[in-house]
Amino acid sequence: MTSLLCITIFSLTLAGSAFSLPTGSASQLTVKIIADLGANVTLPCRLLSQDAMAFGTIGMRIKWTKVESDEALNKDVLLSMGFHKKTYGAFENRVFLQELDNEDASLIITDFSRDDVGKYRCEIINGVEDSMQEISLEVFGGLIDGVVFPYSPLVGRYNLNFDEAVQACQGQNASVATFDQLFDAWKGGLDWCNAGWLSDGTVQYPINNPRGPCGGTNSGPGVRSYGHQDKEIGRFDVFCFAGALTGRLYWLVQPDRLTFDEAVQACVDDGAEIAKVGHMYSAWKLEDYDRCDAGWLADGSVRYPISRPRKNCSPDEAAVRYVGFPDKMQKSYGVYCFKDEEQ
Numbered sequence: 001m002t003s004l005l006c007i008t009i010f011s012l013t014l015a016g017s018a019f020s021l022p023t024g025s026a027s028q029l030t031v032k033i034i035a036d037l038g039a040n041v042t043l044p045c046r047l048l049s050q051d052a053m054a055f056g057t058i059g060m061r062i063k064w065t066k067v068e069s070d071e072a073l074n075k076d077v078l079l080s081m082g083f084h085k086k087t088y089g090a091f092e093n094r095v096f097l098q099e100l101d102n103e104d105a106s107l108i109i110t111d112f113s114r115d116d117v118g119k120y121r122c123e124i125i126n127g128v129e130d131s132m133q134e135i136s137l138e139v140f141g142g143l144i145d146g147v148v149f150p151y152s153p154l155v156g157r158y159n160l161n162f163d164e165a166v167q168a169c170q171g172q173n174a175s176v177a178t179f180d181q182l183f184d185a186w187k188g189g190l191d192w193c194n195a196g197w198l199s200d201g202t203v204q205y206p207i208n209n210p211r212g213p214c215g216g217t218n219s220g221p222g223v224r225s226y227g228h229q230d231k232e233i234g235r236f237d238v239f240c241f242a243g244a245l246t247g248r249l250y251w252l253v254q255p256d257r258l259t260f261d262e263a264v265q266a267c268v269d270d271g272a273e274i275a276k277v278g279h280m281y282s283a284w285k286l287e288d289y290d291r292c293d294a295g296w297l298a299d300g301s302v303r304y305p306i307s308r309p310r311k312n313c314s315p316d317e318a319a320v321r322y323v324g325f326p327d328k329m330q331k332s333y334g335v336y337c338f339k340d341e342e343q
Contacts, residue, residue, distance in 0.1 A: 031043070031044055031133065031134070031135045031136070032135070032136045032138065033135060033136065033137050033138070034138045034139070035112055035137070035138075035139070036112070036139075036187075037112055037113060037114065037139060037184065037187035037188050038111060038112060038113075038187040038188075039111075039112050040108060040109070040110045040111070040112070041108070041109045041112045041116075041137065042098060042106050042107070042108050042109075043064075043106060043107045043108075043109065043120055043122070043135045043137065044106045044133075044135070045062075045064075045104075045105040045106050045107065045122035045124070045131075045133050045135070046103050046104055046105060046106070046131075046133075047103045047105065047124050047126070047131050060080075060081070060082065060124070060125070060126045061079075061080070061081050061123075061124070061125040061126070062078070062079070062080040062081075062097065062105045062122070062123070062124055062125075063076075063078070063079050063080075063122075063123045063125075064076075064077040064078040064079075064095070064107050064120060064121070064122055064123075065077060065120065065121045065123070066091075066118055066119070066120055067118070067119040067120065067121050067134070068118070073308060075088070075089060075091075076088040076089070077091045077095060077107070077120065078091065078095050078096075078097070078107060080097060080105075085097070089309070090115065090309070090317070090318075091109070094109060094110050094111065095107055095108065095109050095110070096108055105122060105124050107120070107122065109137075111189075112137075113187075113188045113189035114139065114188035114189065114285070115188075115189060115318055116137060117137055117138060117139055118136075118137060119134060119135070119136050119137075120134070120135045120136075120137060121133070121134050121135075122134075122135065145243060145244055145286075146181070146241050146242060146243045146244065146282075146286075147185075147241070147242055147281045147282055147284075147285035147286060148177045148181050148182055148184075148185035148190060148239055148240070148241050149174075149239070149240055149242065149277070149278075149281045149320070150192045150194060150196055150237055150238075150239055150240075151168055151169065151172060151174075151196075151237060151238050151239070151240050151277065152194070152237040152238075153168055153299070154299070154300060154301075154325045157194055157237055158194070158195075158235050158236050158237060159235055160197065160235060160236060160237065160238055161231060161232055161233070161234060161235060162197055162201060162229075162231035162232070162234065163231065163232075165196075165197040165236070165237075165238035166238075168238055168240070169238060169240035169241075169278075171276070171298075171299065172240060172242070172276045172277040172278040172298075172299065173242060173276040173277075173278035173279050173282075174240035174241055174242040174277075174278035174281075175199070175240065175241055176197060176198065176199040176238060176239070176240060176241070177198055177199065177239040177240060177241040178198060178199045178200070178241070179198050179199075179200060179202065179204070179223075181239075181241045182198060182204060182206060182223060182239050183206075183223055185206065185239075186206035186207075186208065186221075186222070186223050189208060190206045190208070191206060191207055191208040191209050192205055192206055192207075193205065193207070193213060193214040194236075194237045195224075195226055195236050195237065196236055196237040196238045196239040197229075197234075197236055197237070197238040197239070198239060200228075201228050201229065201231055202225060202226070202227060202228050202229070203225070203226040203227070203229045203234065203236050204223050204224060204225040204226065204239075205223070205224055206222075206223050206224075207221055207222060207223075207224055208221045209221070240277075240278060242278035242279075242281050242282045243282065244282060244286055245279065245282045245283060245286070245287070245338075246340055246341055247338055247339045247340040247341045248338070248339050248341070249275050249279045249280060249282075249283040249289060249336060249337070249338050250336070250337055250338075250339075251291050251293055251295060251334065251335075251336055251337075252266055252267060252270055252272075252334065252335050252336070252337045254266060254334055254335070256331070257331045257332055257333055257334060258296065258331060258333065258334065258335055259328060259329050259330065259331055260296055260300060260328035260329075261328065262331075263295075263296040263333070263334070263335035264296075264298075264335075266335055266337075267335060267337035267338075270337055271339065272337040272338055272339040273298070273337065273338055273339075273340075274296065274297065274298045274335060274336070274337060274338070275297055275298065275335075275336040275337055275338040276297060276298045276299070276338070277297055277298075277299060277301065277303070279336075279338045280297065280303060280305055280320055280336060281305075281320055283305065284305035284306075284307055284318075284320050288307040289305050289307065290305060290306055290307040290308050291304055291305055291306075291336075292304060292306065292310075292312070292313035293334055294321075294323050294332075294333050294334070295333055295334040295335045295336045296333050296334070296335045296336070297336060299325075300325050300328060301322065301323070301324065301325050302322075302323035302324060302325075302326055302333050303320055303321060303322050303323060304320070304321050304323075305319075305320050305321075306318055306319055306320075306321060
């Protein structure tokens with residue numbers, strides 16, 4: 001998708017004089033960009049110099065970084081030195097410099113997704129006049145207020161009629177997703193090959209990476225539909241929608257691994273309840289909750305949330321990782337608990 005609704009707000013702070021920059025000074029420019037999911041977004045950055053040739057000098061270095069609240073968790077986005085350019089992680093092959101003129105270091109992000117939301121830093125260093133600019137990138141329409149996730153029960157995929165799908169989502173602190181919610185999630189990067197019920201009684205699935213087993217490659221990315229299905233006879237998975245948490249999901253520190261029943265009791269003993277799947281997805285997507293420990297959830301499944309991909313912890317993508325529905329007597333896992341602040 002290439003459509004873009006973009007609002008830009010500038011706030012300029014300069015070191016030194018309000019009207020000129022002394023040689024060797026650093027400048028800081030703060031910009032807010034608000035854009036539609038799925039669009040190509042340009043994050044502006046320029047060398048703030050009166051010397052039009054300064055940008056073209058040998059040894060110019062441009063570095064783009066995604067800034068986190070903890071600086072130690074910052075993510076490299078792009079590094080450019082002359083003709084040599086490198087992109088990193090989830091940004092690889094998705095970002096490039098605009099370079100409209102000799103002073104343009106603006107970054108173009110293709111297929112803007114929810115994972116791209118946040119603060120970015122552009123640093124331009126040429127040894128004479130350095131510039132650092134910060135850009136806040138947000139989704140048009142305000143704060144993200146929920147998350148769509150696919151769900152199938154212990155008995156396996158394609159085993160829910162419509163009423164069972166409704167109950168399955170409710171049991172995980174969620175509701176059956178609407179088409180608009182699934183479409184928004186697809187624009188945000190959701191790619192899932194299993195078809196699931198939506199609240200209008202249709203069965204659909206979101207594809208961002210067309211491939212043979214998922215409807216073939218002749219059709220492009222999109223939300224693919226089986227249309228309306230018989231609510232009693234039809235058997236599919238379901239897409240659930242969970243809103244912002246009214247409490248706190250947390251990993252319960254325990255000296256030993258637990259069976260499922262022990263996990264349930266451990267949360268109760270801590271004044272909480274064993275967390276549901278919807279709790280974990282909300283904490284992961286809306287609060288960037290990250291924990292590389294597999295733990296029991298209320299439906300008997302074992303999962304763990306990764307918002308910062310790294311070796312041995314979902315290295316290729318941010319995701320709620322699914323381990324499965326193990327034997328409930330197995331003592332191989334910890335537990336995630338949830339405390340409701342409204343109680």
